[in-house]
Amino acid sequence: MSHATLFLVTRPVSVEGVLDDAQRAAPDFLPADPAEPQLSVLDLGVSRGDGCFESISVVRGHAQALESHLERFAASARRLDLPEPDLDVWRAAVHAVIQAHVPVPELFVKMMLTRGIEGANAPTGWVYAETAPDFREARTTGIRVVTLDRGYRHDVNRTSPWLLQGAKTLSYAVNRAAIREAHRRGANDVIFVSSDGIVLEGPTSNLILLDGGRVRTPQTDLGILAGTTQASAFEFFESRGLRTEYATISADELERADAAWLVSSVRQAAPINAIDDRELLVDGPLTEGLNEYLLARQE
Template sequence: MGTAAGEGADRATDRGADARVVVLVAGGPDGPRPRVHPAGEPLLLADDLAAVRGDGCFETLLMVGGRPAKPERHLTRLGRSAAALGLTGPTAGEWGAGIALAAREWGPDSEAMVRLVLSRGPERGGPETAYITVAPVGPHAVRARAEGIAVTVLGRGFPADFAASAPWMLLGAKTLSYAANMAALRHAAADGYDDVVYLSSEGEVLEGPRSTILIARSGELVSPPAEVGILEGTTLGALAEVAEREGVPVRRERLLLSDLLTADAVWLLSSVTLAARVRRIDDVTLDGAYPGVDVAGMVDRAVGRA
């Protein structure tokens, strides 16, 4: 397993904005056991299939006050992704031990982004590669939480029922094949936008390249269902539990772009940025009034920030 920041007892006191700690899952007589890997030393072989084919899966979670946010949800989804790819990977307990070591290495003083990575391993043959990286939460995420974002709408090029008819496309898995998502974000940035909302070929709202879409409408919260071929959001799931306790209905419903444009408010939810309110969709500025539902506050409570 692995994670991000310094190195063991010798790590620097001042990590700096770009510091990392990497924890490697090493084999042993009792199964995989985590250890700290020096951040400045190579970790992957040149033919690791994560690097040459994106053949693997990952999860990213937030660490707040030295504690990982909703790790069980992430480990459950990682297990589903690994199964879809035909990978075994460490057990949830073994990943958990790596996360705990990463948290001790990072410390409680600042929020961190924790990424769990599972690769099929070297192309030449050999065991799967599993590691965790930890890094500071970047300024883009902090700014998006505080100020909101402008998004552009892009077509994904396939119908909403494509996941059911083409399971080999792995649309419900969080795979390492992220080149298209990153290209979409660069395309958006070049046009002055912060993020992207994907639509199906029929015009149904899907998800963002790294986020779940949520709207407020008449006092309830609505998000597209997983059946339209999107990744099931762990932040949405945690939010829904808090919302239920606080009497706010959360429903899953197929949405169109018009539903976003006429909603009381729109957010992109993700594990690190958390809740980024959408202020503009292409050339349409959204109503900035309070929608009657404190989504950001409920997300903070769901992940232990409040």
């Protein structure tokens, strides 16, 4: 049975930002009932997807890579020209929602920040915790993926920064549409490829390839989200004596990969057992070691 716990962050941004005196005097966060309405239908996070978020894996009560998630949360807010989040408040709210949740082996916490109601000058923030899905099959048997054209050139982050590539925004309609397309093609997930043939990322994950003793991931200046789990995975591979690198990877290089994974904060490392119509080897022992390492992270 899934459980959910919600805290409303009543002081989500720095007091040097847009908060008035009443907002500055409010408690940092308050518990709320996730089964009851809490958000205005006029909130720009609802009507425009105007906001940012982070998903944090919690294993045996420990929030993994919390500081990295907080830093990325603030970076996304800056990309969206949102007021600066008060990270001390968000950090405390994450710890509070974990402590308030029913103890389970794995759960996840989401931090959400929106621009609030247009013209109200009051951003909206909340955190909630929920029991994580059972990803054991994805972590062992693996997943089938398809490649889909992202519709942008690989240099879009440099040529068109207003498209917000590399920010973790609430505008996830395209990502969800891509997952539905994967399901229509009999696959579980997606690898996005740029319109000029460069490998990017998954809708909710980073790609890691093993090729001839090298472990590679697409470089983050391609307008993809820098992955906290991907960074931890590189630490694991380096401890196994493998060379890691960030690289520009062409779509045809997927054909030469010895093994591949999609990695993300909650699912952890899902080995890829097929890319489009090509079957791919799942390295069971290496994947098991990788997931054990990721689940045991203390930062």
